[in-house]
Amino acid sequence: MEKYISNIKAPKISIAPMVDKSHRHFRYFSRLLTKDSLLYTEMVTAQSIINGDRNKILYFREEEGAVALQIAASNAEDAYKAVKLANDYNYTEINLNCGCPSDRVSGNLMGAALMSSKELVYDILCAMKEATNKPVTIKHRIGIDGTGVLESEKTKIIMDGYDDLLDFLDTVSKARPDRYIIHARTAILKGLSPKDNREIPPLNYDMVYKLKEEFDYLNIEINGGFRTLDSIKEALNKVDGVMIGRASYEDCYLLSQLYKLNENSEVVAPTSRGEVIKAYIPYVIEEMNNGSSVHSLIAPLQSLFQGQKGSRKYKQLLSSSNIKKENLLEIFDSIFELMPSSILWENN
Template identity: 50%
Template sequence: MQRISIAPMIDVTDRHFRYFTRLLTKKAMLYTEMITSSAILHGDRKKLLDFSPLEKPITLQIAGSDPREIAEAIKIAENWDYDEINLNAGCPSDRVSGNDMGASLMAYPDLVAEILSEARKVTKKPVTVKSRIGIDGTNVLPESLPRVMLDQYEDLSHFVKTLKDRGTEHFIIHARIAILAGLSPKDNREIPPLHYEDVYRIKKEFPDLFVEINGGIRTVESIKRHLNQVDGVMIGRAAYEDAFLLSKVDALLPGDTLPSPTRREVIENFLPYVAQFGEDKRTAHHALKNTLGLFHERPGSRLWRQLVSSSLHPDMTAEEVLRKALRELPEEILDEWPVV
């Protein structure tokens, strides 16, 4: 069964984003932001883990490097009934990798295999892993390691096989290496070149695995092309930069599909959600900012962005902003049907 997912993104895939996204797609798998196992053990669990049933299916992404601590965090999260658990082994942030989490874990495949094995002992939910195709760990990974540059296909294949042999069946692979020092997370999404062929090759080498591809995927055409090679596609930044793209993904997947919504229908369905915040402008604006890409590269885009930004205006609530948008934006764009 093929699938399409929306990537976990810090400061993006929060509850407001997921609620809005679910108005556009019913089938795509949604993700939390990356949450560390330590935060779940010691932080505000309700704030970190709560979600609306309307957001399902939803995956909890956990970051960490201690197998027992991660297992304990997953046991706690069982009370929230996430659909899947995902281990982050792909975040290139120096703050994450510097704490032996994220992409730096690719240097320790046996440890990752142990983490995933311990996770499966405490949950019956699918446990997956998200990684890069490789890493450059220069000046970050300890010099005692045999190699700190793991950027060849053979390195990726060894990583996947090590995890597969210990029971992992689902891999989400970002088709770039992660450079652990000297690049910001943003640069790590743009500067290392994409090598989709490496992910395709993993699927050919391990045909029984569920392989999902991620990185630079922004159009329906590219989604279709990747689904001819692998089992799933994960959409990243395009999910909010071009939000209306998500209204087209359900038609690409097997099974019955409800009619895709127009922009007008999405806005009308989002009205009750933002109305609940009333005069709480900070929260309302935070919810509305997820909609900025709804009119991406279409007539009315500039007006829409201006209106959404005005949600902090002292004389307008977020609900009033949306109603004004319905009055002032071009009707032919509001009522435009998604075309796959």
Template identity: 50%
Template sequence: MNNTFNHLISIAPMVDKTDRHFRYFARLLTKKTLLYTEMITAQAIINGDKKKLLDFNPFENPIALQIAGSNPEELYKAVKIAEEWNYDEINLNAGCPSDKVSGNMMGASLMAYPELIAEMISSMKSATKKPVTVKHRIGISSSKVISSFMPYGSFNDFNHLSDFMSIINKAAPDRNILHARIAILEGLSPKENREIPPLDYAMVYTIKKEFPNSIIEINGGIKTLDDIHHHLTHVDSVMIGREAYSNPAFIARFDSFYDSKPTGQLTRRAIIEGFIPYIKDLEIKGENTHLALSHILGLFQNQSGSTMWKRLISTPSNGTKSSLLSDALASLPQDVLDKEL
């Protein structure tokens, strides 16, 4: 499928996962993939520690900022503030099923109010020249009536999704990212909402046919290169979530979708050597290096040396974490370290 924008693959925003440390690590593995921040509320950006929330290393680009909110004026203010940080894209979260988020009328619960979503997108677009995108589910289910758009407390069929898209697309989001599951707003944890509602990729494919001029990105349960190839025959781009985090070597293959022969050979040795200066810089600044290393535990997933790797970088030590990484290069199986990812 021909794409009229600059990315085919993104790594999903994940709370407590896609922080600046993980994004730096991911950028060592892929030069092309769009990365996301964790979800940040508009109120936090307006009232909180802006540098702590919004700072990122330019090495992380291209990067999208995901914002949650329900007030168009607050979203306008938050996007205006974020302009100083020069993100490549601003994304509205209308898909998070967490009780904490949905209970504050953010995330997936917003899908009951498509006119409000359209108003928020318009407000965000008026605050920036950057692309403004929206991430949502294919539907939601609730035990109670939420709005006139959901007279039966559920939204789980194609016609309802088509009506929803028609309304929010009045605001012309630059891309619609659809998680191919409904969100169940009561009784399930966020983890269960990623696993229990069944995937319906066909509904996303049909939406693309129904809205051929909209850029449609698919998300949910995508774990292999074959999955990515297949989805790209139906939609414009693919968002990868937990598999990218738990099996980082997977990320190293993403650039092949842009260039069949990416320059340079990526190996686990090269990735670790690239991450050591980053950890040394954190040490100099007195920052928490344990948090940064927690994001790279899966680098040797399904490989000889995986258990040793996890033990080496997670066991308390009198030495620095950067020196532990250097020790790992000498201790781990050399054939695995030097095998192309």
């Protein structure tokens, strides 16, 4: 294993790149809740950066703070071009996706399917590092089952053990990525949806912890199934960072508590739910006037009162059938009137 000690400041917590979730409205809203976490874009293909509406794809607001751009690429040339173009935007780091199990990417040798070709991953990472002075990181699985995915492969593509993971990383580490974000599940590339791939393959945290223990110089962040402060805190005793996925939109107020896990945080108390909504309203108005979809703007708010008294009424107010551009400000007023003040304004 290449012994490379990255000098980048590793985030204790990051919010995962999630398709149809990690758009810029979600990131702006998340930043109101967590000041210290690294946020991610959705996965963006290198080809879309090269050939698409670059500003629409890559633009983000300064208020979003530290944001990592995640790209998917199937060859080093495209990766180099895409990262070179992305340098015009103020991303904190660039991440290579080697973990997405979606048929849309795996069939084109992107995402988790890339793990079947460790030399190609090495080439892509080297190209990305050549194209930018920013940190370059990689997000991958502990293994893959790619049986029947790639027509060029006549045999089963299976990596499901610790030795297979070490073999993959032995080659990839020579490209000296600045951090390894490891989803502690095997990716099943055929027969399971991306949603099922987040739930059905069993979690194996111990494999990731063993890797960090044996190669302590590697900068390792773990991903998969973290939903509580206690579980995150336990993991931080064994690896360098934790990436949160579904919890960030299923119980988003959890993000306001993450400062407790960072001894260097400048946050002294969480922002109340009411204060978060008040801070988000001017952004909503501005973005609606710029043509943004009202439903995409409201989506990040949906779980703000998860588990709290009045949460059912709150979700009814924000239901897609109820929300319209013309009545949105009235709905915000209704939230402030109907939700219990103790839940709205106390930091709980």
